[in-house]
Amino acid sequence: MIDDELLNSLSSQKLIDSGKVAFDNLLAVPSANLSGTVPREIGELVALQSLYLGVNALSVTIPLELGYISSLSNVELSGNMFTGPVPVSIWNLCENLVSLRLHGNSLSGHNSFSGDFSEFVARFSGLKELNLGDNKLSSTIPGSLSALHLEKLNISYYSFSGVLPNFGQPKFGVEAFEGNGPELCGLPLRPCNGNSGxxxxxxxxxxxxxxxxxxxxxxxxxxxxxxxxxxxxxxxxxxxxxxxxxxxxxxxxxxx
The missing domain is CATH 1.20.5 (Single alpha-helices involved in coiled-coils or other helix-helix interfaces)
Known part of the structure; x- marks a missing residue:
């Protein structure tokens, strides 16, 4: 269970297990058939900078305590079976977060985050990669998203509607937005009715x-x-x- 793995990492400076490594500032346990929940004690890893738990079978919700690790710059939780809303506390990472990957792009799992797309995402001034594809976020995409200096973006296969933010130049292709509701429009998707784009x-x-x-x-x-x-x-x-x-x-x- 993931609980034991992570609890061990709390009391040990280094954990090496079949090539899966955890240091004070790095916890990387991808593709390890981990199941269960992420324990709340993860918030005690105050020096953690990178968290890689992708392509496992982790479930239930992401613990609120994850957002208390203000030093985090890379979060990879894709390919699991998390459900429910993204914890509000994750927006506390806005100062240092560079990469946030919560997409469900693996056969071994499927993220099912739900809720509205938070306007707080615009506070991630240093964010370069945002991958939330294949989840259940809804409502409209906030225009403030275009204020970020994103290099990679994936918000495909949701239930978004409305007009896409204007990113200024053809920065992202159709694949970044495909699979949403038919009401979603604007470049690079179809033109909006009565809207010049x-x-x-x-x-x-x-x-x-x-x-x-x-x-x-x-x-x-x-x-x-x-x-x-x-x-x-x-x-x-x-x-x-x-x-x-x-x-x-x-x-x-x-x-x-």
């Missing part, structure tokens, strides 16, 4: 450009008609002067 900044730029173009066109038209009117007035003045000159010349002829 443009960012608010791009839309504002287009509106400002159109307004500037309209002002320029109005100025040109005003200038054109003002010039035309001025030329018309000049022509009329010239014709009147010419007629007066003719009258003077004709009138002068009669006197002779």
């Amino acid at each position: 443009l960012s608010p900044g791009a839309i504002a730029g287009i509106v400002i450009g159109l307004m500037a173009g309209a002002v320029l066109l109005a100025s040109l038209l005003i200038g054109y008609f003002s010039g035309k009117k001025r030329r018309t007035n000049d022509n009329e003045t010239g014709e009147e002067d010419f007629e007066e000159l003719e009258d003077e010349e004709n009138g002068g002829g009669w006197w002779w």
